[in-house]
Amino acid sequence: MDNQTYLAGVEAAIEAYYQEAGISDRLVEAVLYSVRAGGKRIRPLLFLQMVEALGQELTPAHYQVAASVEMIHTGSLIHDDLPAMDNDDYRRGRLTNHKQFDEATAILAGDSLFLDPFGLVAAADFSAEIRIKLVKALSDASGTLGMVAGQMLDMVSEGQSIDLKQLETIHANKTGKLLTFPFVAAGLVSEVPAKTLLKLQKIGELVGLAFQVRDDILDLTADFEALGKTPQKDLLAEKSTYPALLGLEESYAFLEVTLDQARQLLAEVTNEQISSIEGVGALIERLRLHA
């Protein structure tokens, strides 16, 4: 199955949820505007391919879980772009939500994308025990115990000098926890033993870290077209980044080592059944960058 097929399933799950939500057309329009903007959809892909790597066959319920994490991610992008936050006019090469609609609409669209996914997961066809674990993991990854706390730390640190440990705490929360969720969730729906669940969490943390280092490198080295958004905005915002703290060359090496560790653990949890050219193995390989 190629990535497009997975993504079509994720998008169908999100669209199905909003097709039944006929109260405010404008709200649904604003929500779907940002959902349809695309992006790499790395979180749902990691989840679906990790589920397969654990030997499970995908069902509609898996696509609903994949959709839920993409919805929260999309909601966070809408709020991040607001004038009071990063004040971005473009996202993925298109106008940001508040530029296309207005600020109030963008705030509400983000709110919806935070509140709706829990209902979607709650209705997925897994046992109640599995669903409640997914809800807990998703809430912990995204709210005051995860993503939102990381965004606040990031904001407070702007223009300040922070050390590598503080930078890691910011990213472990801001992006790491929502990138860890796909791995943990794959373990939960596959009912793996506790030891395997811990390894899956560690893989997620490593992938999350790699993702951020990669993003920081690309912000410095790529142009608007490759990035789909304004480059060097970290530099302009005086944000602490891995290249700023480690140097560019060290950052490339750090990315490499982090991905190697993730691949090693992935081989362990799947009993070496995973290759580097397909599925979740290939997704992780694709995060590598060459100086």
Added chain:
Amino acid sequence: MDNQTYLAGVEAAIEAYYQEAGISDRLVEAVLYSVRAGGKRIRPLLFLQMVEALGQELTPAHYQVAASVEMIHTGSLIHDDLPAMDNDDYRRGRLTNHKQFDEATAILAGDSLFLDPFGLVAAADFSAEIRIKLVKALSDASGTLGMVAGQMLDMVSEGQSIDLKQLETIHANKTGKLLTFPFVAAGLVSEVPAKTLLKLQKIGELVGLAFQVRDDILDLTADFEALGKTPQKDLLAEKSTYPALLGLEESYAFLEVTLDQARQLLAEVTNEQISSIEGVGALIERLRLHA
């Protein structure tokens, strides 16, 4: 048990959640600033007293469910007050969240209060089946199927002439569904039969309606001190209200009839065991206004 005792339990449940959330102090501070601003806390009170009216003894898990709906309500107030929304400087007699902190912080504090309660409910000591039903009901009441959709409808209708049916749709979603949740949730945790659950939902809808009619009347007739916020802002914002559409006297009468219906159904679900001077019966009685 007087209302203060219930509220102390709700506040303790919220504070306990955030005491363990030690990632961003500023985020927790901003969240708790608005939580501690007080207010009537009508939603948790209705839930706790409805649970008791159904013959159950309150446990810490009930307080966690009560806390969850208050958290979502508080998050919605923070976002409602933002400059791009209602642009309010005061709420409950204190500076609004974005005035006390800043806009970005207020956006994130609201986001947290939308994402966290699902984790809180997921960890409550009820069966997984009950918890997952609570999560679904809370999500449906608050997101694109409920509160947020109602806020969008309300915003779009500003300055426009709408009829009574449209006004009812706005409020049934904007405030009605989150006021209905306490009654439905009380039924879910008490495992009442489906027929009783439907009656509880109807009571919630009637109370939600009464609440809004009452609010509209008070906005017109009360002063800053009694209201704890700027009065007549509906009038200034050219919002459609019940007094504007029905006239003030008719609105008083409509409130009366709505509350009578709620009381009648309440007597049915509790087998007449509820009096008008205590518990949920008294809460509903207190919504009456005399012209």
